[in-house]
Amino acid sequence: xxxxxxxxxxITKTFPGVMALQNVNLAVRxxxxxxxxxxxxxxxxxxxxxxxxxxxHGTYEGEIRFDGEPCRFSDxxxxxxxxxxIIHQELALSPYLSIAENIFLxxxxxxxxxxDWNRTNAEAxxxxxxxxxxxxPVTPVMELGVGxxxxxxxxxxLSKRVRxxxxxEPTAALNDDDSAHLLDLLRGLRDEGITSVIISHKLNEIExxxxxxxxxxxxxxxxxxxxxNDRVTEDRIIAGMxxxxxxxxxxxxxxxxxxxxxxxxxxxxxxxxQHGRVVVSGAGLTLRRGEIxxxxxxxxxxxxELAMSVFGRSYGVDITGRVYKNGRExxxxxxxxxxxxxxxxxxxDRKRYGLNLIExxxxxxxxxxxxxxxxxxxxxxxxxxxxxxGFRESMxxxxxxVLSVTGKLSGGNQQxxxxxxxxxxxxxxxxxxEPTRGIDVGAKYEIYTIINRLADQGxxxxxxxxxxxxxxxxxxxxxxxxxxxxxxxxxxxEATPERLMQFMTKEKE
Amino acid sequence: xxxxxxxxxxTREISPASDSPPLPPAKTPSTRFSVNLRQSGIYIAxxxxxxxxxxxxxGELLSPQNISNIMVQNSYILILAIGMILVIIAGHIDLSVxxxxxxxxxxxxxxxxxxxxxxPLALLITLVAGALIGAWQGYWIAYFGIPAFIVTLAGMxxxxxxxxxxxxxxxxxxxxxxxxxxxxxxxxxxxxxxGLGPLGGADLFTLLVGLATVAGIVGTQWxxxxxxxxxxxxxxxxxxxxxKMAGASAVVMVVIVQLARFKNLPWVLVLLxxxxxxxxxLTNRAVFGRHIYAIGGNLHAATLSGIxxxxxxxxxxxxxxxxxxxxxxxxxxxxxxxxxxxxNGFELDAIAAAFIGGAAVQGGVGKVVGAITGGLIxxxxxxxMSLIGAPSERVMLFKGLVLLAAVAxxxxxxxxxxxxx
Numbered sequence: 068x069x070x071x072x073x074x075x076x077x078i079t080k081t082f083p084g085v086m087a088l089q090n091v092n093l094a095v096r097x098x099x100x101x102x103x104x105x106x107x108x109x110x111x112x113x114x115x116x117x118x119x120x121x122x123x124h125g126t127y128e129g130e131i132r133f134d135g136e137p138c139r140f141s142d143x144x145x146x147x148x149x150x151x152x153i154i155h156q157e158l159a160l161s162p163y164l165s166i167a168e169n170i171f172l173x174x175x176x177x178x179x180x181x182x183d184w185n186r187t188n189a190e191a192x193x194x195x196x197x198x199x200x201x202x203x204p205v206t207p208v209m210e211l212g213v214g215x216x217x218x219x220x221x222x223x224x225l226s227k228r229v230r231x232x233x234x235x236e237p238t239a240a241l242n243d244d245d246s247a248h249l250l251d252l253l254r255g256l257r258d259e260g261i262t263s264v265i266i267s268h269k270l271n272e273i274e275x276x277x278x279x280x281x282x283x284x285x286x287x288x289x290x291x292x293x294x295x296n297d298r299v300t301e302d303r304i305i306a307g308m309x310x311x312x313x314x315x316x317x318x319x320x321x322x323x324x325x326x327x328x329x330x331x332x333x334x335x336x337x338x339x340x341q342h343g344r345v346v347v348s349g350a351g352l353t354l355r356r357g358e359i360x361x362x363x364x365x366x367x368x369x370x371x372e373l374a375m376s377v378f379g380r381s382y383g384v385d386i387t388g389r390v391y392k393n394g395r396e397x398x399x400x401x402x403x404x405x406x407x408x409x410x411x412x413x414x415x416d417r418k419r420y421g422l423n424l425i426e427x428x429x430x431x432x433x434x435x436x437x438x439x440x441x442x443x444x445x446x447x448x449x450x451x452x453x454x455x456x457g458f459r460e461s462m463x464x465x466x467x468x469v470l471s472v473t474g475k476l477s478g479g480n481q482q483x484x485x486x487x488x489x490x491x492x493x494x495x496x497x498x499x500x501e502p503t504r505g506i507d508v509g510a511k512y513e514i515y516t517i518i519n520r521l522a523d524q525g526x527x528x529x530x531x532x533x534x535x536x537x538x539x540x541x542x543x544x545x546x547x548x549x550x551x552x553x554x555x556x557x558x559x560x561e562a563t564p565e566r567l568m569q570f571m572t573k574e575k576e
Numbered sequence: 577x578x579x580x581x582x583x584x585x586x587t588r589e590i591s592p593a594s595d596s597p598p599l600p601p602a603k604t605p606s607t608r609f610s611v612n613l614r615q616s617g618i619y620i621a622x623x624x625x626x627x628x629x630x631x632x633x634x635g636e637l638l639s640p641q642n643i644s645n646i647m648v649q650n651s652y653i654l655i656l657a658i659g660m661i662l663v664i665i666a667g668h669i670d671l672s673v674x675x676x677x678x679x680x681x682x683x684x685x686x687x688x689x690x691x692x693x694x695x696p697l698a699l700l701i702t703l704v705a706g707a708l709i710g711a712w713q714g715y716w717i718a719y720f721g722i723p724a725f726i727v728t729l730a731g732m733x734x735x736x737x738x739x740x741x742x743x744x745x746x747x748x749x750x751x752x753x754x755x756x757x758x759x760x761x762x763x764x765x766x767x768x769x770x771g772l773g774p775l776g777g778a779d780l781f782t783l784l785v786g787l788a789t790v791a792g793i794v795g796t797q798w799x800x801x802x803x804x805x806x807x808x809x810x811x812x813x814x815x816x817x818x819x820k821m822a823g824a825s826a827v828v829m830v831v832i833v834q835l836a837r838f839k840n841l842p843w844v845l846v847l848l849x850x851x852x853x854x855x856x857x858l859t860n861r862a863v864f865g866r867h868i869y870a871i872g873g874n875l876h877a878a879t880l881s882g883i884x885x886x887x888x889x890x891x892x893x894x895x896x897x898x899x900x901x902x903x904x905x906x907x908x909x910x911x912x913x914x915x916x917x918x919x920n921g922f923e924l925d926a927i928a929a930a931f932i933g934g935a936a937v938q939g940g941v942g943k944v945v946g947a948i949t950g951g952l953i954x955x956x957x958x959x960x961m962s963l964i965g966a967p968s969e970r971v972m973l974f975k976g977l978v979l980l981a982a983v984a985x986x987x988x989x990x991x992x993x994x995x996x997x
Contacts, residue, residue, distance in 0.1 A: 402882040423873030435881035449807045
């Protein structure tokens with residue numbers, strides 16, 4: 068019989084009016100890496116909250132067995148005592164405290180009631196060594212990048228004698244190097260006997276690392292795949308997630324490319340926080356009507372900084388360079404000027420920078436172009452409703468009505484609200500920064516289709532994305548950036564992941 | 577799928593539930609109901625408090641003179657609450673309004689009493705002074721980037737100090753009759769009295785104003801409803817709509833009839849009505865008002881949507897300064913002197929009114945009518961408890977607990993709504 072470290076049987080969790088989990092089963096073998104896949108809203112996070120005691124025993128039905136013993140956790144501390152540690156997508160580190168302090172937060176190394184700093188730092192150094200992070204334990208966490216912070220979280224978990232490590236989207240915010248390192252680390256931990264459960268949208272990673280994969284859909288277990296079986300491919304997982312073979316992940320598109328619409332020349336931007344540091348250096352690019360242009364680059368390459376500095380100087384200081392629209396030089400000194408010139412920028416972090424989550428769909432759609440709905444400073448709210456409802460239909464925003472609160476929509480539908488907002492500004496140039504981040508496969512397809520439709524209307528689109536397959540799938544031409552410079556430009560026909568990666572990793576000459 | 581034309585959004589072809597959270601459509605009505613309950617909770621609470629104190633005071637609370645007293649005695653807090661709700665929606669706070677009330681009252685007193693400036697001009701100068709005070713604070717908050725808590729805490733001290741300087745540490749009065757009438761007085765009897773049977777005589781003009789108000793409310797609501805129907809939006813069912821209108825009309829008419837039985841309308845009530853109407857329109861319908869909500873809801877998103885965040889915040893504080901000056905004049909006029917301790921603690925009453933009235937601590941949420949209701953809840957508690965002879969420490973205790981309960985309820989309902997995800 069297989070040796071299971073964790074068995075969850077018949078888990079059912081209901082919220083008022085909603086059945087979030089329905090008879091879900093999960094069996095994790097000792098010492099394996101077990102992936103959980105599913106679209107947003109499939110119940111992955113709820114399941115992990117049940118497991119870790121966030122939803123205490125008694126608020127759900129079903130049985131949890133860990134090491135063969137039944138578990139009745141009443142909170143997170145309970146589950147951590149048994150060695151189940153969950154690392155959330157939003158890291159829970161205190162930025163001003165040191166690495167060592169963070170590792171032992173709530174679990175302090177003390178002697179006679181006072182913190183034993185020698186022991187704290189020495190043990191932290193050992194743990195950092197185990198996770199392969201070469202940093203001084205007294206360094207404040209805020210000085211680390213996201214990738215290193217992730218490693219601190221894992222070190223923290225190890226300090227709690229973790230036996231089952233749960234990672235919720237651990238690589239979502241990491242660049243490829245950091246992701247690769249993290250996945251290596253998980254393999255290393257597996258060899259030490261630590262079992263991991265990993266929730267991820269990145270199917271290639273799952274394919275590379277997982278020993279088995281459980282797929283959830285609509286709050287039910289669909290199947291558990293043995294990944295050592297060769298026939299399990301990304302497409303096979305997607306088929307399980309969406310309920311059928313998706314066939315194509317990208318909608319077909321015949322581009323109708325017109326004349327040049329926007330040209331950026333010799334664009335240089337300095338960091339607003341680190342004096343004198345050049346973030347974008349002499350960058351130039353051209354966007355044409357009807358064309359979808361990609362911008363590839365690793366995290367820190369300066370893609371978002373380039374886009375935001377063009378968008379009315381939303382980022383950076385000492386910005387120099389020229390922007391031409393329809394061949395005429397334009398000035399973009401503020402966001403208002405950028406919008407007036409028909410430029411839109413949809414942010415990579417829609418919850419923090421893109422949407423007013425406590426307001427309804429209607430008011431988010433109108434937010435950037437309220438003037439269009441107003442006469443002498445007074446808004447026509449019936450017209451606003453009509454406009455928003457039109458977008459709800461044309462963009463297929465799944466919300467009960469445009470009076471629904473935006474924060475309650477799923478990621479994909481929130482993104483459609485963001486796109487509606489910018490389309491309503493009559494933008495001709497749309498800069499879309501990570502337009503499908505945190506969105507599930509089905510909704511991604513819809514976003515791609517919307518992007519295609521916008522291009523067909525003669526708009527110029529610049530897509531910034533960290534997912535190379537996405538850029539290769541939807542773009543007509545792709546620029547690559549590295550260390551603040553545009554290092555390459557490739558038409559779709561010649562673009563391959565390897566070629567782009569070469570440009571993306573090109574050092575300054 | 578592959579054959580689908582590229583220009584259209586795939587609607588049902590992709591598994592339909594793929595992107596929606598697992599909310600069955602049947603849930604929608606109950607969600608709406610709970611949202612309505614949350615918004616209307618404060619009005620229900622207001623009603624209950626009135627009923628409670630009516631019983632405790634044997635109906636004295638709703639007597640003609642007492643209703644008039646409640647309005648006149650709390651008008652300046654309500655005026656401050658209107659300004660404060662805008663500040664709080666934008667995600668800021670103003671701790672200085674009490675001191676600004678004192679300083680502007682002192683300025684008005686010096687102008688009118690000591691310098692014999694004609695009262696309309698003095699009034700105007702005082703309002704401008706309020707605007708300048710607001711501009712001073714708005715500059716540091718909006719353009720310099722100091723948190724409003726700090727700037728207005730400093731303002732609280734600075735403007736109190738200036739008040740003491742201006743007044744030379746003593747009260748200045750008396751004020752011209754016109755100013756006292758504005759604060760304390762009533763509209764003249766234009767059309768004489770009319771008999772209301774068992775209720776006795778009542779001022780006819782007041783009753784006519786009341787009827788016009790009711791007609792105005794029902795008329796505009798009806799037109800709004802028709803317009804929404806024209807745009808095929810959801811509206812209340814006709815019986816519910818009529819019930820609401822009947823309820824609102826009844827409340828207005830009860831207050832008006834009682835006021836008419838006492839004297840005519842107090843001037844401050846007329847002023848308040850104009851302010852409430854104007855600021856409700858501003859927050860609901862004006863681009864400026866919408867921008868306040870956008871800024872409070874998500875500052876970054878507002879900035880990246882091209883909203884002039886700094887300018888909006890600046891003008892919110894200018895507005896707060898002007899309203900504080902107005903409150904300062906009315907308060908000084910009511911006491912018939914500008915004193916060094918005027919306005920002590922007013923900022924806390926105004927802030928409490930806003931939060932009891934449903935403003936969110938993080939900003940982005942709140943209504944002018946809510947703030948007024950919050951202010952009236954405290955006014956009725958004050959008044960009702962003093963009528964039954966409760967000592968002031970008990971009044972304070974009760975008000976404190978009401979504030980805590982109101983915000984706790986708000987957070988609790990939000991958490992419950994959030995847990996349903």
